[in-house]
Amino acid sequence: MLRFGQNLIKPSVVFLRTELCFALVNRRPVVPGHVLVCPLRPVERFRDLCPEEVADLFRTAQRVGNVVEKHFCGTSLTFSIQDGPEAGQTVKVSAYYAEYKLRHNYRN
Numbered sequence: 001m002l003r004f005g006q007n008l009i010k011p012s013v014v015f016l017r018t019e020l021c022f023a024l025v026n027r028r029p030v031v032p033g034h035v036l037v038c039p040l041r042p043v044e045r046f047r048d049l050c051p052e053e054v055a056d057l058f059r060t061a062q063r064v065g066n067v068v069e070k071h072f073c074g075t076s077l078t079f080s081i082q083d084g085p086e087a088g089q090t091v092k093v094s095a096y097y098a099e100y101k102l103r104h105n106y107r108n
Contacts, residue, residue: 003042016064020056023064033072037061046083 002009002022009024016023020041026034037060039053049057065077082088 002038002040004036004038005042005044016060018056018060020053021060023060033068033074035064035068037064046081 002011002014004024009022013024014022015025017040021037021039023035023037026036037057039049039057041049041053043049043053046054061079065079068074069077
């Protein structure tokens with residue numbers, strides 16, 4: 001089992017795993033295709049990641065984002081990290097959020 005903060009993640013919901021991170025579809029998606037890319041090592045804040053984890057997280061987010069955008073015929077992507085409670089972080093884990101955007105559903 002993998003961890004997403006205090007939550008256990010079944011391997012069956014993980015669609016990509018690398019040496020240092022994993023990706024899964026968000027259980028409460030903002031839009032279809034809203035995914036999470038998380039480090040394998042549980043850390044609460046982005047600053048707690050080592051440089052190799054940061055690099056793998058960004059490479060994986062780029063790879064996943066490309067697939068999600070193509071699959072959902074998106075025209076843009078939003079990547080975000082909610083790093084701390086005042087940033088909207090509700091689960092104590094550093095994760096990279098990716099969601100595709102279409103011209104007609106884009107809102108700032």
